[in-house]
Amino acid sequence: MQEQSPSVWTRPRKKPPALTRELIVATAMRVLDAEGLEALSMRRLGAELGTAATAFYRHVASKDELIELVVDQIYAEIEIVESDDPADWRAPTLACAHSLRAAILRHPWSAQLFGAAGLSYLGPNTMEKTDRMIGVLETAGFPLEAANRALSTVASYVTGVTIAEAAALSLMARNGLNQEEWVELMWPVAERAAQAYPRLRRLYAAQHTAGVSVDATREDQFSFGLRHILNSLESERTTA
Amino acid sequence: MQEQSPSVWTRPRKKPPALTRELIVATAMRVLDAEGLEALSMRRLGAELGTAATAFYRHVASKDELIELVVDQIYAEIEIVESDDPADWRAPTLACAHSLRAAILRHPWSAQLFGAAGLSYLGPNTMEKTDRMIGVLETAGFPLEAANRALSTVASYVTGVTIAEAAALSLMARNGLNQEEWVELMWPVAERAAQAYPRLRRLYAAQHTAGVSVDATREDQFSFGLRHILNSLESERTTA
DNA sequence: TGCCAACGCGTACACTGTTCGCATAGGGTG
DNA sequence: CACCCTATGCGAACAGTGTACGCGTTGGCA
Numbered sequence: 151m152q153e154q155s156p157s158v159w160t161r162p163r164k165k166p167p168a169l170t171r172e173l174i175v176a177t178a179m180r181v182l183d184a185e186g187l188e189a190l191s192m193r194r195l196g197a198e199l200g201t202a203a204t205a206f207y208r209h210v211a212s213k214d215e216l217i218e219l220v221v222d223q224i225y226a227e228i229e230i231v232e233s234d235d236p237a238d239w240r241a242p243t244l245a246c247a248h249s250l251r252a253a254i255l256r257h258p259w260s261a262q263l264f265g266a267a268g269l270s271y272l273g274p275n276t277m278e279k280t281d282r283m284i285g286v287l288e289t290a291g292f293p294l295e296a297a298n299r300a301l302s303t304v305a306s307y308v309t310g311v312t313i314a315e316a317a318a319l320s321l322m323a324r325n326g327l328n329q330e331e332w333v334e335l336m337w338p339v340a341e342r343a344a345q346a347y348p349r350l351r352r353l354y355a356a357q358h359t360a361g362v363s364v365d366a367t368r369e370d371q372f373s374f375g376l377r378h379i380l381n382s383l384e385s386e387r388t389t390a
Numbered sequence: 391m392q393e394q395s396p397s398v399w400t401r402p403r404k405k406p407p408a409l410t411r412e413l414i415v416a417t418a419m420r421v422l423d424a425e426g427l428e429a430l431s432m433r434r435l436g437a438e439l440g441t442a443a444t445a446f447y448r449h450v451a452s453k454d455e456l457i458e459l460v461v462d463q464i465y466a467e468i469e470i471v472e473s474d475d476p477a478d479w480r481a482p483t484l485a486c487a488h489s490l491r492a493a494i495l496r497h498p499w500s501a502q503l504f505g506a507a508g509l510s511y512l513g514p515n516t517m518e519k520t521d522r523m524i525g526v527l528e529t530a531g532f533p534l535e536a537a538n539r540a541l542s543t544v545a546s547y548v549t550g551v552t553i554a555e556a557a558a559l560s561l562m563a564r565n566g567l568n569q570e571e572w573v574e575l576m577w578p579v580a581e582r583a584a585q586a587y588p589r590l591r592r593l594y595a596a597q598h599t600a601g602v603s604v605d606a607t608r609e610d611q612f613s614f615g616l617r618h619i620l621n622s623l624e625s626e627r628t629t630a
Numbered sequence: 631t632g633c634c635a636a637c638g639c640g641t642a643c644a645c646t647g648t649t650c651g652c653a654t655a656g657g658g659t660g
Numbered sequence: 661c662a663c664c665c666t667a668t669g670c671g672a673a674c675a676g677t678g679t680a681c682g683c684g685t686t687g688g689c690a
Contacts, residue, residue: 168638192678202638203639203678203679204638204639204680207680208637209637262505262506264505265505265553265557272579277590278587284589294596297589303618307546308550310545317505343512344517347517348521349537350520353534371543375539375619378543378623385618431647433645442669442671452648453647
Protein backbone atom coordinates (compact mmCIF):
# COMPACT_ATOMS: atom_id res chain seq x y z
CA MET A 151 0.00 0.00 0.00
CA GLN A 152 2.63 2.55 0.90
CA GLU A 153 4.49 3.54 -2.22
CA GLN A 154 7.42 4.98 -0.30
CA SER A 155 10.69 5.30 -2.17
CA PRO A 156 13.54 2.97 -1.19
CA SER A 157 15.23 6.07 0.19
CA VAL A 158 18.49 4.34 1.19
CA TRP A 159 20.82 2.08 -0.71
CA THR A 160 24.47 1.45 -0.47
CA ARG A 161 25.44 2.17 -4.05
CA PRO A 162 23.24 4.48 -6.10
CA ARG A 163 23.63 2.73 -9.45
CA LYS A 164 21.81 0.02 -11.32
CA LYS A 165 18.15 -0.56 -10.71
CA PRO A 166 16.68 -0.66 -7.24
CA PRO A 167 16.32 -4.40 -6.61
CA ALA A 168 13.12 -4.13 -4.57
CA LEU A 169 14.86 -6.09 -1.85
CA THR A 170 17.67 -4.52 0.11
CA ARG A 171 19.57 -5.52 3.16
CA GLU A 172 18.28 -2.40 4.85
CA LEU A 173 14.69 -3.11 3.89
CA ILE A 174 14.91 -6.70 5.01
CA VAL A 175 16.44 -5.77 8.35
CA ALA A 176 13.90 -3.02 8.92
CA THR A 177 11.00 -5.32 8.12
CA ALA A 178 12.38 -8.04 10.34
CA MET A 179 12.65 -5.48 13.13
CA ARG A 180 9.03 -4.49 12.62
CA VAL A 181 7.83 -8.06 12.85
CA LEU A 182 9.99 -8.69 15.89
CA ASP A 183 8.74 -5.61 17.70
CA ALA A 184 5.15 -6.43 16.90
CA GLU A 185 5.08 -10.16 17.49
CA GLY A 186 8.28 -11.31 19.10
CA LEU A 187 11.14 -13.58 18.17
CA GLU A 188 9.16 -16.75 17.55
CA ALA A 189 6.98 -15.02 14.99
CA LEU A 190 9.90 -14.28 12.71
CA SER A 191 10.30 -16.94 10.08
CA MET A 192 11.56 -16.54 6.57
CA ARG A 193 8.13 -17.37 5.18
CA ARG A 194 6.52 -14.80 7.46
CA LEU A 195 9.05 -12.23 6.36
CA GLY A 196 8.31 -13.13 2.77
CA ALA A 197 4.61 -12.62 3.33
CA GLU A 198 5.36 -9.24 4.87
CA LEU A 199 7.28 -8.11 1.81
CA GLY A 200 5.26 -9.94 -0.79
CA THR A 201 8.10 -12.23 -1.78
CA ALA A 202 8.95 -15.88 -1.37
CA ALA A 203 10.84 -17.06 1.67
CA THR A 204 13.87 -17.94 -0.38
CA ALA A 205 14.27 -14.51 -1.92
CA PHE A 206 16.25 -13.21 1.03
CA TYR A 207 19.11 -15.60 0.55
CA ARG A 208 20.39 -13.43 -2.28
CA HIS A 209 20.96 -10.63 0.25
CA VAL A 210 21.66 -12.44 3.48
CA ALA A 211 23.69 -15.59 4.02
CA SER A 212 21.38 -17.18 6.56
CA LYS A 213 18.77 -16.41 9.14
CA ASP A 214 21.56 -16.22 11.70
CA GLU A 215 23.25 -13.45 9.75
CA LEU A 216 19.97 -11.62 9.45
CA ILE A 217 19.58 -11.79 13.20
CA GLU A 218 23.09 -10.50 13.75
CA LEU A 219 22.25 -7.55 11.54
CA VAL A 220 19.09 -6.87 13.47
CA VAL A 221 20.90 -7.02 16.79
CA ASP A 222 23.58 -4.64 15.56
CA GLN A 223 20.82 -2.32 14.48
CA ILE A 224 19.82 -1.95 18.12
CA TYR A 225 23.17 -0.36 18.82
CA ALA A 226 22.40 2.24 16.21
CA GLU A 227 19.75 3.59 18.56
CA ILE A 228 22.24 4.37 21.29
CA GLU A 229 22.85 8.06 21.71
CA ILE A 230 26.24 9.21 22.85
CA VAL A 231 26.46 12.69 24.28
CA GLU A 232 29.84 14.23 24.81
CA SER A 233 30.01 16.61 27.72
CA ASP A 234 31.42 20.12 27.43
CA ASP A 235 33.83 19.33 30.23
CA PRO A 236 36.38 16.86 28.79
CA ALA A 237 37.08 15.55 32.29
CA ASP A 238 33.44 14.66 32.80
CA TRP A 239 33.11 11.01 31.93
CA ARG A 240 30.26 10.19 34.30
CA ALA A 241 27.50 12.04 32.48
CA PRO A 242 28.22 10.51 29.07
CA THR A 243 28.65 7.07 30.57
CA LEU A 244 25.42 7.32 32.53
CA ALA A 245 23.61 8.57 29.45
CA CYS A 246 25.04 5.80 27.32
CA ALA A 247 24.08 3.16 29.86
CA HIS A 248 20.53 4.43 30.12
CA SER A 249 20.34 4.69 26.36
CA LEU A 250 21.46 1.11 25.92
CA ARG A 251 18.98 -0.08 28.50
CA ALA A 252 16.18 1.84 26.82
CA ALA A 253 17.10 0.46 23.42
CA ILE A 254 17.03 -3.11 24.67
CA LEU A 255 13.73 -2.58 26.46
CA ARG A 256 12.31 -1.10 23.28
CA HIS A 257 13.08 -4.43 21.61
CA PRO A 258 12.62 -6.98 24.37
CA TRP A 259 13.00 -9.95 22.04
CA SER A 260 16.70 -9.07 21.84
CA ALA A 261 17.18 -10.50 25.31
CA GLN A 262 17.05 -13.97 23.83
CA LEU A 263 19.80 -13.13 21.37
CA PHE A 264 22.56 -11.62 23.45
CA GLY A 265 23.69 -15.04 24.56
CA ALA A 266 23.88 -16.25 20.99
CA ALA A 267 25.42 -13.22 19.34
CA GLY A 268 28.54 -14.64 17.88
CA LEU A 269 30.38 -12.04 15.92
CA SER A 270 27.96 -9.24 16.55
CA TYR A 271 30.62 -7.51 18.56
CA LEU A 272 32.03 -6.76 15.16
CA GLY A 273 28.87 -5.19 13.85
CA PRO A 274 29.50 -1.66 12.55
CA ASN A 275 27.11 0.05 14.94
CA THR A 276 28.41 -1.88 17.90
CA MET A 277 31.98 -0.96 17.04
CA GLU A 278 31.21 2.66 16.37
CA LYS A 279 29.49 3.26 19.69
CA THR A 280 32.17 1.34 21.54
CA ASP A 281 34.88 3.36 19.87
CA ARG A 282 33.27 6.65 20.70
CA MET A 283 32.69 5.77 24.34
CA ILE A 284 36.29 4.64 24.72
CA GLY A 285 37.20 8.01 23.28
CA VAL A 286 35.15 9.80 25.91
CA LEU A 287 36.74 7.83 28.72
CA GLU A 288 40.22 8.30 27.31
CA THR A 289 39.97 12.07 27.05
CA ALA A 290 38.67 12.07 30.61
CA GLY A 291 41.91 10.52 31.79
CA PHE A 292 41.51 6.76 31.53
CA PRO A 293 44.43 4.97 29.92
CA LEU A 294 43.32 3.13 26.80
CA GLU A 295 43.10 -0.34 28.21
CA ALA A 296 41.57 0.89 31.44
CA ALA A 297 38.94 2.69 29.40
CA ASN A 298 38.17 -0.55 27.62
CA ARG A 299 37.93 -2.44 30.89
CA ALA A 300 35.72 0.21 32.42
CA LEU A 301 33.37 0.34 29.47
CA SER A 302 33.21 -3.40 29.32
CA THR A 303 32.34 -3.54 33.00
CA VAL A 304 29.54 -1.05 32.60
CA ALA A 305 28.24 -2.73 29.47
CA SER A 306 28.20 -6.13 31.15
CA TYR A 307 26.25 -4.75 34.04
CA VAL A 308 23.76 -2.99 31.80
CA THR A 309 23.12 -6.00 29.61
CA GLY A 310 22.97 -8.30 32.61
CA VAL A 311 20.30 -6.25 34.34
CA THR A 312 18.40 -5.39 31.23
CA ILE A 313 18.30 -8.86 29.77
CA ALA A 314 16.45 -10.01 32.86
CA GLU A 315 14.01 -7.13 32.60
CA ALA A 316 13.49 -7.63 28.91
CA ALA A 317 12.94 -11.35 29.34
CA ALA A 318 10.04 -10.64 31.69
CA LEU A 319 8.71 -7.97 29.37
CA SER A 320 8.94 -10.27 26.41
CA LEU A 321 7.17 -13.03 28.30
CA MET A 322 4.33 -10.68 29.16
CA ALA A 323 4.04 -9.61 25.56
CA ARG A 324 3.93 -13.22 24.40
CA ASN A 325 0.99 -13.85 26.73
CA GLY A 326 -0.67 -10.58 25.80
CA LEU A 327 -0.74 -9.17 29.30
CA ASN A 328 0.21 -5.78 30.67
CA GLN A 329 2.38 -5.38 33.74
CA GLU A 330 -0.45 -5.19 36.27
CA GLU A 331 -2.21 -8.25 34.98
CA TRP A 332 1.08 -10.04 34.99
CA VAL A 333 2.01 -9.36 38.61
CA GLU A 334 -1.57 -10.07 39.64
CA LEU A 335 -1.28 -13.42 37.94
CA MET A 336 2.22 -14.34 39.05
CA TRP A 337 2.31 -12.94 42.57
CA PRO A 338 0.43 -15.77 44.27
CA VAL A 339 2.58 -18.30 42.45
CA ALA A 340 5.77 -16.59 43.51
CA GLU A 341 4.56 -16.13 47.06
CA ARG A 342 3.59 -19.77 47.38
CA ALA A 343 6.87 -20.92 45.87
CA ALA A 344 8.73 -18.77 48.40
CA GLN A 345 7.08 -20.37 51.41
CA ALA A 346 9.92 -22.83 51.86
CA TYR A 347 12.56 -20.09 51.94
CA PRO A 348 12.41 -17.84 55.01
CA ARG A 349 14.26 -14.80 53.65
CA LEU A 350 12.39 -14.77 50.37
CA ARG A 351 9.08 -15.17 52.19
CA ARG A 352 9.80 -12.13 54.35
CA LEU A 353 11.04 -10.20 51.34
CA TYR A 354 7.94 -10.88 49.29
CA ALA A 355 5.67 -10.06 52.21
CA ALA A 356 7.46 -6.76 52.77
CA GLN A 357 7.26 -5.86 49.09
CA HIS A 358 3.61 -6.81 49.03
CA THR A 359 2.58 -4.57 51.92
CA ALA A 360 4.70 -1.79 50.49
CA GLY A 361 2.83 -2.15 47.22
CA VAL A 362 5.84 -1.70 45.02
CA SER A 363 5.55 -0.07 41.68
CA VAL A 364 7.51 -2.50 39.58
CA ASP A 365 8.54 -0.01 36.94
CA ALA A 366 10.01 2.50 39.32
CA THR A 367 11.68 -0.23 41.34
CA ARG A 368 13.48 -1.63 38.36
CA GLU A 369 14.60 1.78 37.20
CA ASP A 370 15.82 2.61 40.71
CA GLN A 371 17.63 -0.67 41.07
CA PHE A 372 19.35 -0.15 37.75
CA SER A 373 20.50 3.34 38.65
CA PHE A 374 21.54 2.14 42.08
CA GLY A 375 23.95 -0.45 40.76
CA LEU A 376 25.13 1.75 37.94
CA ARG A 377 26.01 4.61 40.25
CA HIS A 378 27.95 2.28 42.48
CA ILE A 379 29.93 0.92 39.58
CA LEU A 380 30.80 4.37 38.30
CA ASN A 381 31.86 5.44 41.76
CA SER A 382 34.28 2.59 41.82
CA LEU A 383 35.61 3.09 38.33
CA GLU A 384 36.71 6.59 39.23
CA SER A 385 39.75 5.09 40.93
CA GLU A 386 41.00 3.68 37.63
CA ARG A 387 41.28 7.14 36.18
CA THR A 388 44.62 8.89 36.25
CA THR A 389 43.42 12.23 37.54
CA ALA A 390 46.05 14.13 35.63
CA MET B 391 25.08 -50.74 27.93
CA GLN B 392 25.50 -49.41 31.42
CA GLU B 393 23.15 -51.24 33.75
CA GLN B 394 23.39 -48.59 36.44
CA SER B 395 20.56 -48.50 38.96
CA PRO B 396 18.14 -45.57 38.81
CA SER B 397 19.64 -44.50 42.12
CA VAL B 398 17.33 -41.54 42.66
CA TRP B 399 13.56 -41.20 42.58
CA THR B 400 11.19 -38.92 44.31
CA ARG B 401 8.92 -41.51 45.86
CA PRO B 402 10.26 -45.00 46.49
CA ARG B 403 7.09 -46.95 45.76
CA LYS B 404 5.62 -48.65 42.75
CA LYS B 405 7.85 -49.83 39.96
CA PRO B 406 10.68 -47.71 38.65
CA PRO B 407 9.23 -46.28 35.42
CA ALA B 408 12.51 -46.33 33.52
CA LEU B 409 11.97 -42.66 32.75
CA THR B 410 12.23 -40.08 35.48
CA ARG B 411 12.34 -36.33 35.52
CA GLU B 412 15.78 -36.56 37.06
CA LEU B 413 17.03 -38.98 34.44
CA ILE B 414 15.62 -36.93 31.60
CA VAL B 415 17.14 -33.71 32.91
CA ALA B 416 20.49 -35.37 33.51
CA THR B 417 20.56 -36.87 30.04
CA ALA B 418 19.56 -33.57 28.46
CA MET B 419 22.38 -31.92 30.36
CA ARG B 420 24.82 -34.51 29.04
CA VAL B 421 23.77 -33.92 25.46
CA LEU B 422 23.90 -30.16 25.93
CA ASP B 423 27.37 -30.24 27.43
CA ALA B 424 28.63 -32.53 24.71
CA GLU B 425 27.02 -31.01 21.64
CA GLY B 426 25.39 -27.72 22.49
CA LEU B 427 21.90 -26.32 22.47
CA GLU B 428 21.04 -26.95 18.84
CA ALA B 429 21.79 -30.64 19.16
CA LEU B 430 19.10 -31.16 21.78
CA SER B 431 15.90 -32.33 20.17
CA MET B 432 13.29 -34.61 21.62
CA ARG B 433 14.13 -37.28 19.07
CA ARG B 434 17.83 -37.01 19.89
CA LEU B 435 17.02 -37.32 23.57
CA GLY B 436 14.90 -40.33 22.77
CA ALA B 437 17.75 -41.95 20.91
CA GLU B 438 20.00 -41.29 23.88
CA LEU B 439 17.65 -43.08 26.26
CA GLY B 440 16.40 -45.72 23.86
CA THR B 441 12.85 -44.39 23.82
CA ALA B 442 10.61 -42.59 21.38
CA ALA B 443 10.60 -38.81 21.28
CA THR B 444 7.06 -38.64 22.60
CA ALA B 445 7.75 -40.64 25.73
CA PHE B 446 8.97 -37.60 27.63
CA TYR B 447 5.68 -35.81 27.48
CA ARG B 448 4.41 -38.05 30.27
CA HIS B 449 7.01 -36.53 32.57
CA VAL B 450 7.50 -33.02 31.23
CA ALA B 451 4.91 -30.63 29.88
CA SER B 452 6.96 -29.34 26.98
CA LYS B 453 10.48 -28.83 25.77
CA ASP B 454 10.38 -25.38 27.33
CA GLU B 455 9.68 -26.85 30.73
CA LEU B 456 12.49 -29.32 30.26
CA ILE B 457 14.82 -26.47 29.50
CA GLU B 458 13.73 -24.55 32.57
CA LEU B 459 14.52 -27.60 34.64
CA VAL B 460 17.94 -27.90 33.08
CA VAL B 461 18.69 -24.24 33.68
CA ASP B 462 17.63 -24.50 37.29
CA GLN B 463 19.92 -27.48 37.61
CA ILE B 464 22.85 -25.18 36.91
CA TYR B 465 22.08 -23.31 40.09
CA ALA B 466 22.43 -26.55 41.99
CA GLU B 467 26.12 -26.44 41.22
CA ILE B 468 26.65 -23.16 43.01
CA GLU B 469 28.52 -23.55 46.25
CA ILE B 470 27.77 -21.17 49.06
CA VAL B 471 30.35 -20.88 51.79
CA GLU B 472 29.47 -19.12 54.99
CA SER B 473 32.35 -17.39 56.65
CA ASP B 474 33.22 -17.87 60.32
CA ASP B 475 32.97 -14.14 60.83
CA PRO B 476 29.26 -13.23 60.53
CA ALA B 477 30.19 -9.69 59.51
CA ASP B 478 32.22 -10.97 56.57
CA TRP B 479 29.93 -10.80 53.58
CA ARG B 480 32.61 -10.18 50.99
CA ALA B 481 34.22 -13.60 50.99
CA PRO B 482 30.95 -15.52 50.60
CA THR B 483 29.71 -13.11 47.95
CA LEU B 484 32.94 -13.32 46.01
CA ALA B 485 32.90 -17.09 46.27
CA CYS B 486 29.29 -17.25 45.15
CA ALA B 487 29.94 -14.98 42.20
CA HIS B 488 32.93 -17.01 41.06
CA SER B 489 30.96 -20.20 41.59
CA LEU B 490 28.10 -18.93 39.45
CA ARG B 491 30.48 -17.84 36.74
CA ALA B 492 32.22 -21.20 36.78
CA ALA B 493 28.90 -23.03 36.61
CA ILE B 494 27.77 -21.06 33.59
CA LEU B 495 31.10 -21.51 31.84
CA ARG B 496 30.88 -25.22 32.54
CA HIS B 497 27.64 -25.19 30.52
CA PRO B 498 28.17 -22.50 27.91
CA TRP B 499 24.97 -23.31 26.06
CA SER B 500 23.11 -21.79 28.98
CA ALA B 501 24.08 -18.33 27.76
CA GLN B 502 21.43 -18.60 25.08
CA LEU B 503 18.77 -19.36 27.66
CA PHE B 504 19.14 -16.66 30.28
CA GLY B 505 17.29 -14.19 28.11
CA ALA B 506 14.43 -16.60 27.65
CA ALA B 507 14.18 -17.94 31.16
CA GLY B 508 10.64 -17.12 32.04
CA LEU B 509 9.77 -18.45 35.43
CA SER B 510 13.07 -20.08 36.10
CA TYR B 511 13.61 -17.59 38.86
CA LEU B 512 11.17 -19.76 40.70
CA GLY B 513 13.13 -22.94 40.22
CA PRO B 514 13.88 -24.63 43.53
CA ASN B 515 17.64 -24.46 43.21
CA THR B 516 17.56 -20.85 42.11
CA MET B 517 15.41 -19.90 45.07
CA GLU B 518 17.43 -21.86 47.58
CA LYS B 519 20.73 -20.30 46.65
CA THR B 520 19.18 -16.85 46.50
CA ASP B 521 17.64 -17.31 49.91
CA ARG B 522 20.88 -18.45 51.48
CA MET B 523 22.89 -15.57 50.01
CA ILE B 524 20.35 -13.06 51.23
CA GLY B 525 20.76 -14.69 54.61
CA VAL B 526 24.50 -14.18 54.51
CA LEU B 527 24.14 -10.53 53.59
CA GLU B 528 21.46 -9.94 56.20
CA THR B 529 23.49 -11.35 59.06
CA ALA B 530 26.37 -9.19 57.87
CA GLY B 531 24.27 -6.10 58.44
CA PHE B 532 22.37 -5.46 55.24
CA PRO B 533 18.69 -4.68 55.75
CA LEU B 534 16.52 -7.25 54.00
CA GLU B 535 15.63 -5.24 50.92
CA ALA B 536 19.13 -3.82 50.62
CA ALA B 537 20.46 -7.35 50.72
CA ASN B 538 18.15 -8.26 47.89
CA ARG B 539 19.20 -5.24 45.86
CA ALA B 540 22.85 -5.93 46.50
CA LEU B 541 22.60 -9.57 45.54
CA SER B 542 20.62 -8.69 42.48
CA THR B 543 23.23 -6.18 41.43
CA VAL B 544 26.02 -8.70 41.80
CA ALA B 545 24.04 -11.40 40.02
CA SER B 546 23.25 -9.11 37.10
CA TYR B 547 26.89 -8.23 36.74
CA VAL B 548 27.98 -11.84 36.89
CA THR B 549 25.46 -13.06 34.37
CA GLY B 550 26.11 -10.08 32.12
CA VAL B 551 29.83 -10.70 31.96
CA THR B 552 29.60 -14.44 31.86
CA ILE B 553 26.94 -14.66 29.20
CA ALA B 554 29.27 -12.84 26.84
CA GLU B 555 32.13 -15.17 27.71
CA ALA B 556 29.98 -18.24 27.41
CA ALA B 557 28.59 -17.13 24.07
CA ALA B 558 32.10 -17.02 22.66
CA LEU B 559 32.96 -20.34 24.26
CA SER B 560 29.82 -21.92 22.89
CA LEU B 561 30.56 -20.59 19.45
CA MET B 562 34.04 -22.08 19.55
CA ALA B 563 32.62 -25.41 20.62
CA ARG B 564 30.10 -25.35 17.78
CA ASN B 565 32.94 -24.91 15.30
CA GLY B 566 35.08 -27.49 17.02
CA LEU B 567 37.97 -25.17 17.75
CA ASN B 568 39.98 -24.56 20.87
CA GLN B 569 40.76 -21.08 22.14
CA GLU B 570 44.08 -20.67 20.36
CA GLU B 571 42.72 -21.75 17.00
CA TRP B 572 39.81 -19.43 17.52
CA VAL B 573 41.80 -16.26 18.21
CA GLU B 574 44.18 -17.16 15.43
CA LEU B 575 41.21 -17.39 13.12
CA MET B 576 39.29 -14.35 14.32
CA TRP B 577 42.08 -11.95 15.12
CA PRO B 578 42.73 -10.78 11.58
CA VAL B 579 39.01 -10.36 11.03
CA ALA B 580 38.63 -8.29 14.16
CA GLU B 581 41.71 -6.26 13.42
CA ARG B 582 40.57 -5.49 9.90
CA ALA B 583 37.08 -4.59 11.09
CA ALA B 584 38.60 -2.22 13.62
CA GLN B 585 40.54 -0.24 11.03
CA ALA B 586 37.78 2.33 10.71
CA TYR B 587 37.70 3.03 14.43
CA PRO B 588 40.80 4.76 15.81
CA ARG B 589 40.49 3.82 19.47
CA LEU B 590 39.69 0.18 18.74
CA ARG B 591 42.55 -0.02 16.28
CA ARG B 592 45.01 1.22 18.87
CA LEU B 593 43.50 -1.06 21.49
CA TYR B 594 43.81 -4.18 19.37
CA ALA B 595 47.32 -3.27 18.34
CA ALA B 596 48.32 -2.81 21.97
CA GLN B 597 46.76 -6.09 22.98
CA HIS B 598 48.44 -7.83 20.07
CA THR B 599 51.95 -6.69 20.89
CA ALA B 600 51.34 -7.51 24.55
CA GLY B 601 50.32 -11.02 23.50
CA VAL B 602 47.43 -11.29 25.89
CA SER B 603 46.45 -14.57 27.37
CA VAL B 604 42.73 -14.46 26.78
CA ASP B 605 41.82 -16.71 29.67
CA ALA B 606 43.68 -14.74 32.28
CA THR B 607 42.43 -11.47 30.85
CA ARG B 608 38.81 -12.47 31.14
CA GLU B 609 39.26 -13.77 34.65
CA ASP B 610 41.04 -10.55 35.64
CA GLN B 611 38.42 -8.38 34.05
CA PHE B 612 35.70 -10.25 35.87
CA SER B 613 37.39 -9.93 39.22
CA PHE B 614 38.14 -6.28 38.50
CA GLY B 615 34.54 -5.31 38.03
CA LEU B 616 33.33 -7.57 40.78
CA ARG B 617 35.70 -6.06 43.32
CA HIS B 618 34.60 -2.59 42.34
CA ILE B 619 30.97 -3.49 42.80
CA LEU B 620 31.54 -5.02 46.21
CA ASN B 621 33.51 -1.98 47.28
CA SER B 622 30.55 0.14 46.46
CA LEU B 623 27.97 -2.08 48.04
CA GLU B 624 29.71 -1.79 51.38
CA SER B 625 28.09 1.61 51.82
CA GLU B 626 24.63 0.05 51.82
CA ARG B 627 25.45 -1.95 54.88
CA THR B 628 24.43 -0.62 58.26
CA THR B 629 27.70 -1.21 60.02
CA ALA B 630 25.99 -1.93 63.32
C1' DT C 631 21.64 -6.77 -30.70
C1' DG C 632 23.44 -10.19 -27.82
C1' DC C 633 25.27 -11.60 -23.56
C1' DC C 634 25.63 -12.13 -18.75
C1' DA C 635 25.08 -11.35 -14.11
C1' DA C 636 21.68 -10.46 -10.61
C1' DC C 637 17.38 -11.52 -8.86
C1' DG C 638 13.17 -13.73 -7.36
C1' DC C 639 10.24 -18.09 -7.37
C1' DG C 640 8.78 -23.06 -6.78
C1' DT C 641 9.86 -27.28 -5.31
C1' DA C 642 11.84 -30.37 -2.31
C1' DC C 643 14.24 -32.20 1.78
C1' DA C 644 15.42 -33.11 6.28
C1' DC C 645 14.11 -31.65 10.60
C1' DT C 646 11.49 -29.70 14.46
C1' DG C 647 7.81 -29.83 18.66
C1' DT C 648 3.65 -31.76 19.71
C1' DT C 649 -1.22 -34.32 19.60
C1' DC C 650 -3.81 -38.33 19.55
C1' DG C 651 -5.23 -43.01 19.87
C1' DC C 652 -3.58 -47.54 20.96
C1' DA C 653 -1.11 -51.35 23.23
C1' DT C 654 0.62 -53.03 27.42
C1' DA C 655 2.01 -54.01 31.87
C1' DG C 656 1.69 -53.87 36.68
C1' DG C 657 -0.39 -52.94 41.38
C1' DG C 658 -4.68 -52.56 44.14
C1' DT C 659 -9.16 -54.33 45.13
C1' DG C 660 -12.93 -57.63 44.81
C1' DC D 661 -7.18 -65.79 41.60
C1' DA D 662 -9.53 -62.47 38.44
C1' DC D 663 -10.55 -58.07 37.52
C1' DC D 664 -9.91 -53.34 36.42
C1' DC D 665 -7.69 -49.18 35.95
C1' DT D 666 -4.07 -46.14 35.84
C1' DA D 667 0.39 -45.08 34.30
C1' DT D 668 3.45 -45.49 30.70
C1' DG D 669 5.60 -45.81 26.24
C1' DC D 670 4.96 -46.10 21.05
C1' DG D 671 3.74 -45.05 16.08
C1' DA D 672 1.81 -42.22 12.97
C1' DA D 673 0.58 -37.86 11.64
C1' DC D 674 0.57 -32.67 11.27
C1' DA D 675 1.90 -28.11 10.78
C1' DG D 676 5.81 -25.54 10.43
C1' DT D 677 10.93 -24.60 10.15
C1' DG D 678 15.61 -23.24 7.49
C1' DT D 679 17.62 -23.67 3.29
C1' DA D 680 19.80 -25.97 -1.38
C1' DC D 681 18.93 -26.23 -6.11
C1' DG D 682 17.48 -25.19 -10.69
C1' DC D 683 14.54 -22.31 -13.62
C1' DG D 684 12.73 -18.18 -15.69
C1' DT D 685 13.05 -13.27 -16.27
C1' DT D 686 15.05 -8.87 -16.64
C1' DG D 687 17.82 -4.96 -17.10
C1' DG D 688 22.53 -2.81 -17.93
C1' DC D 689 26.71 -3.02 -20.63
C1' DA D 690 29.70 -4.27 -24.63
